[in-house]
Amino acid sequence: MTLDPIHPAFSVVTLAIPLFVVTIILEIVLGRFGKAKATYEFRDTATSLMMGLGSNIVGALIGGFAAATAIYVYIHYHLLEIPMTAWWAWVAVFFLEDMTYYWFHRFSHERRFWWAAHVNHHSSQHYNLATALRQTWTGEVAGTWLLWLPLTLIGFPPAMLAIQKGISLVYQYWIHTEAIRKLPRWFEAFFNTPSHHRVHHARNPRYLDANYAGILIIWDRMFGTFVAENEAEPPRYGIVKNLGDFNVLRVAFHEWMGIAKDLAGSRSIREVFGYLFGPPGWSPDGSRDTSHTLKAKWLAREAAQTAVKPTEPETVPLVAE
Amino acid sequence: MKGVDTVINPLLLQFGGSAVAVALMVGIAAWARISRPVAPLDPTTARTLLAIDYPDLVPDVVWISADTRGAIARAGKDALVLYRLGDSWVTRHMPWDKALKAPIRSGHIRLKLADPSAPMARLAVSGINPWPPEGLKEPQG
Numbered sequence: 070m071t072l073d074p075i076h077p078a079f080s081v082v083t084l085a086i087p088l089f090v091v092t093i094i095l096e097i098v099l100g101r102f103g104k105a106k107a108t109y110e111f112r113d114t115a116t117s118l119m120m121g122l123g124s125n126i127v128g129a130l131i132g133g134f135a136a137a138t139a140i141y142v143y144i145h146y147h148l149l150e151i152p153m154t155a156w157w158a159w160v161a162v163f164f165l166e167d168m169t170y171y172w173f174h175r176f177s178h179e180r181r182f183w184w185a186a187h188v189n190h191h192s193s194q195h196y197n198l199a200t201a202l203r204q205t206w207t208g209e210v211a212g213t214w215l216l217w218l219p220l221t222l223i224g225f226p227p228a229m230l231a232i233q234k235g236i237s238l239v240y241q242y243w244i245h246t247e248a249i250r251k252l253p254r255w256f257e258a259f260f261n262t263p264s265h266h267r268v269h270h271a272r273n274p275r276y277l278d279a280n281y282a283g284i285l286i287i288w289d290r291m292f293g294t295f296v297a298e299n300e301a302e303p304p305r306y307g308i309v310k311n312l313g314d315f316n317v318l319r320v321a322f323h324e325w326m327g328i329a330k331d332l333a334g335s336r337s338i339r340e341v342f343g344y345l346f347g348p349p350g351w352s353p354d355g356s357r358d359t360s361h362t363l364k365a366k367w368l369a370r371e372a373a374q375t376a377v378k379p380t381e382p383e384t385v386p387l388v389a390e
Numbered sequence: 391m392k393g394v395d396t397v398i399n400p401l402l403l404q405f406g407g408s409a410v411a412v413a414l415m416v417g418i419a420a421w422a423r424i425s426r427p428v429a430p431l432d433p434t435t436a437r438t439l440l441a442i443d444y445p446d447l448v449p450d451v452v453w454i455s456a457d458t459r460g461a462i463a464r465a466g467k468d469a470l471v472l473y474r475l476g477d478s479w480v481t482r483h484m485p486w487d488k489a490l491k492a493p494i495r496s497g498h499i500r501l502k503l504a505d506p507s508a509p510m511a512r513l514a515v516s517g518i519n520p521w522p523p524e525g526l527k528e529p530q531g
């Protein structure tokens with residue numbers, strides 16, 4: 070058997086589209102009849118699905134540049150001959166691509182420039198299968214695909230990487246659900262699951278910047294970013310500052326607009342660099358919150374609460390009923 | 391042109407099919423009515439919701455909008471703004487003095503939030519429930 074190492078024989082994600090449609094309808098219907106935990110707000114659903122469709126269209130329009138670069142690097146510079154028909158090559162690409170995904174995802178949360186391209190995926194206050202399709206429109210432009218180039222350079226054929234990336238994306242689809250509480254312990258130990266990824270989508274301080282996994286959760290455990298879902302504290306989904314409406318253009322571009330606004334007011338190279346590549350929420354005087362400060366404040370509150378139970382301050386509510 | 395057609399036509403078919411599927415799924419989501427239940431806002435609920443995003447601030451005044459879909463709370467020099475989006479909530483803060491001076495148009499206070507991710511909050515106001523609340527019309531010194 071021979072496989073074209075340059076052009077993938079099929080697109081895993083395109084093949085999975087009917088599966089997406091059927092399972093989203095199934096999740097809604099099961100939720101409707103009380104057979105599964107699922108909440109859908111139809112305008113939120115529309116925004117998620119429009120982002121998915123738009124991402125597909127943007128990919129078709131400009132995705133060719135990243136693909137062409139990978140093909141060029143492979144043809145001219147690849148170091149090893151890795152046959153697409155060898156089983157070990159698929160095992161190797163499975164682990165190496167998944168680790169690459171982990172670091173891509175971690176960068177996408179820890180540095181504002183790449184967060185601007187990824188934040189849209191986290192902008193829904195719902196967590197359901199439709200949220201999974203809330204995909205980026207600007208990832209290609211932000212250049213995150215460069216992180217996969219070393220694998221091409223090693224010698225993994227572009228078609229093989231494209232197929233493995235597709236498998237990873239489709240794997241990550243089904244974990245966007247509240248319908249599955251926990252899976253068997255051995256599975257939760259090695260694989261990314263609905264429970265682990267709910268933590269990733271949560272805005273509770275204790276859950277921020279955790280569980281970047283694609284398929285395997287082992288990378289979070291290895292690199293110190295794993296946080297288990299705590300039954301006592303259900304995740305609140307969304308971003309630290311939730312979006313003010315359901316406008317898809319706002320979902321796709323709001324953080325880029327925020328960056329532009331901050332850059333326009335910058336007074337030094339340090340500020341420009343900080344606004345672009347600092348953690349999301351970075352500000353010259355530290356007046357804005359970052360994940361780090363939010364977590365620190367939460368820990369301080371937890372510590373204070375266990376030390377002494379504070380008394381309620383007197384408040385005078387002024388209400389017009 | 392035949393070569394271009396063989397690429398573009400399947401793509402258009404895929405996008406067209408996906409658009410129809412999107413409309414179908416959104417329709418089913420609307421039919422199912424499985425959004426989160428949201429009770430009308432009262433001062434206690436508003437405080438609880440604001441405490442999630444502003445745990446270190448304790449408002450001394452809470453004003454509820456006429457349609458109970460929004461609130462403005464005063465915490466020191468800040469106005470904490472809360473409003474409903476679908477079955478969820480959005481919060482932002484702005485200077486209290488600016489909130490006091492926010493214009494009212496077509497029965498809604500228009501609060502400029504100076505944030506591209508939520509540029510404006512529109513909260514319903516009525517004669518029974520005026521903004522600014524009585525006794526709080528003057529900016530704080």
Ligand SMILES: [Zn+2]
Nearest residue numbers: 174178187190
């Ligand atoms: Zn993420």
Ligand SMILES: [Zn+2]
Nearest residue numbers: 190201245266
């Ligand atoms: Zn996700």
